[in-house]
Amino acid sequence: MSELYQLKMSLKTVGDELSGTESKIAKKAGDPSASIKEIQELKSHKVELQERFDVLKDRHDHLEKEQKSLFQQNKSTLEGVSDPKEKxxxxxxxxxxxxxxxxxISTDVKAVLGDRNSTGGEKILPTTMTNELLHEPFVKNPLRGISTYTGITNLEIPKITFTLSDDAFIADTAAAKEIAADGDVVTFGRNKFKVFVPISETVLLATDTNLVQTVDQALQSGVAAKEKKVAFNMAPADPYKSLSFYGVGISEVEEKDLYLAIRSAIADLHEDYRDNATVVMRYADYLAIIEKLANNSVVLYNAQPEQILGKPVVFCDSATNPIVGDYRYSHFNYDPEIIYDRQKDVKTGIENFVLTAWFDHKIKLKSAFRIAKVTPEA
Structure with a gap:
C-alpha cells in the first residue's frame, strides 16, 4: 500500500471525526443542560484533531504534488514523439x-527500452541499452571487428566447429594435442567489473541527445578499455590469466627482427588458421618495420599493411608483442544481465552513473595463434 493512499485514508478518518466533533459542539452549545466543561473538552479535542488533520494534509499535498510532477515529466518525455529513434x-x-x-522509472520508458526485469527489484539494464553496449562495434576496441562476441549466460561451446565422419584425427596436430590436454569444450565464467560515468548537474540538465551521447560513449569506452586491458595484459595474475593472449601459453616465434618474426609466425600457423589470420600489432612497431624495409624509399610508405606483411593488420597500442592468428578463436562472452545504479563521489560531489557487468574472454584454441618476438641479443 502506497504512502499517498494511506494518507488519503487517514485524512478521511480524521476529517470525519473532526466534522462529527464540530457537530457535537454545536449541539451541546444549544443544550442548556450541557455543562461548560463538556463543551470545553469537545473544543479541546477539536483543536487536537485539527492539528492532526493539518499535519496529514501537508504531507498528503506534498506527495501528491511530487506524483503529479513525475507524471507530467514522464508524460512529456515520450508523449507525442513518433520517431522511434527519438523515442x-x-x-x-x-x-x-x-x-x-x-x-x-515509468512503465512507458521501460516499454520503449525493452525492460527484462519482471520482479521490479533489480536494476537490470534494459534490452535496448544492453544490445547496443555489447553488440555494436566500438571504434576504440580493434578486437570488436575480428573477435567473436556473444551474450549468453553459462555459455559452453566446442573448440572445433565441425568434424568429418570418416576422420579419426584432426589435421593440425598441435590442436589435437591441445584438445587432448585441455578438453574439447570451452566453458565461460563470470568476471565482474564496473564502469563509472561522472555526470554533473549541467549534463543532467542538457538536451536528451547530449546526455545520452555522453553516457553511451563513456560506457562503450569503459567496456572497450576493460576488454583490451585483460586481453593484452602482459603479466596477468590469477584468476584472470586465462583472459590474456599473453597468459594462456600461446606459442612464440622468435626471429632477429620483428618483420621476420611476424612472417615466420604466419607461416608457422596451420593452413586452417593461416587462411583467415590477422596480425594485431602496435602502429609504432609497424612504422619501425617500414622504416627499415624502405631504406629511404617512399614506395613502401604508400603500400597497404597487408601488402607488406602478407595478412590483414589491425593496430592496437596494447599489443606489446604482435599476435598473429585466426581471431574467430578469440571469444568474448557477456552475461546479458547488466546492472545500472548510481553512486555519489564524495570528493567532488559529482554523481556517477554506474554500470556493473560480467564477462569472460577465452582463447578457444591456442594453436590458432602465434606471438611474434625478436630474439634477445646475446
Missing amino acids: VVKAKAELIRSTIRERP
Missing part, C-alpha cells in the same frame, strides 16, 4: 536522470 533517446535520458535522482 529511444528520450527514454534513455529519462532512465539516466531517474537513476541519478533516485526516481522510479
Whole structure:
C-alpha cells in the first residue's frame, strides 16, 4: 500500500471525526443542560484533531504534488514523439536522470527500452541499452571487428566447429594435442567489473541527445578499455590469466627482427588458421618495420599493411608483442544481465552513473595463434 493512499485514508478518518466533533459542539452549545466543561473538552479535542488533520494534509499535498510532477515529466518525455529513434533517446535520458535522482522509472520508458526485469527489484539494464553496449562495434576496441562476441549466460561451446565422419584425427596436430590436454569444450565464467560515468548537474540538465551521447560513449569506452586491458595484459595474475593472449601459453616465434618474426609466425600457423589470420600489432612497431624495409624509399610508405606483411593488420597500442592468428578463436562472452545504479563521489560531489557487468574472454584454441618476438641479443 502506497504512502499517498494511506494518507488519503487517514485524512478521511480524521476529517470525519473532526466534522462529527464540530457537530457535537454545536449541539451541546444549544443544550442548556450541557455543562461548560463538556463543551470545553469537545473544543479541546477539536483543536487536537485539527492539528492532526493539518499535519496529514501537508504531507498528503506534498506527495501528491511530487506524483503529479513525475507524471507530467514522464508524460512529456515520450508523449507525442513518433520517431522511434527519438523515442529511444528520450527514454534513455529519462532512465539516466531517474537513476541519478533516485526516481522510479515509468512503465512507458521501460516499454520503449525493452525492460527484462519482471520482479521490479533489480536494476537490470534494459534490452535496448544492453544490445547496443555489447553488440555494436566500438571504434576504440580493434578486437570488436575480428573477435567473436556473444551474450549468453553459462555459455559452453566446442573448440572445433565441425568434424568429418570418416576422420579419426584432426589435421593440425598441435590442436589435437591441445584438445587432448585441455578438453574439447570451452566453458565461460563470470568476471565482474564496473564502469563509472561522472555526470554533473549541467549534463543532467542538457538536451536528451547530449546526455545520452555522453553516457553511451563513456560506457562503450569503459567496456572497450576493460576488454583490451585483460586481453593484452602482459603479466596477468590469477584468476584472470586465462583472459590474456599473453597468459594462456600461446606459442612464440622468435626471429632477429620483428618483420621476420611476424612472417615466420604466419607461416608457422596451420593452413586452417593461416587462411583467415590477422596480425594485431602496435602502429609504432609497424612504422619501425617500414622504416627499415624502405631504406629511404617512399614506395613502401604508400603500400597497404597487408601488402607488406602478407595478412590483414589491425593496430592496437596494447599489443606489446604482435599476435598473429585466426581471431574467430578469440571469444568474448557477456552475461546479458547488466546492472545500472548510481553512486555519489564524495570528493567532488559529482554523481556517477554506474554500470556493473560480467564477462569472460577465452582463447578457444591456442594453436590458432602465434606471438611474434625478436630474439634477445646475446
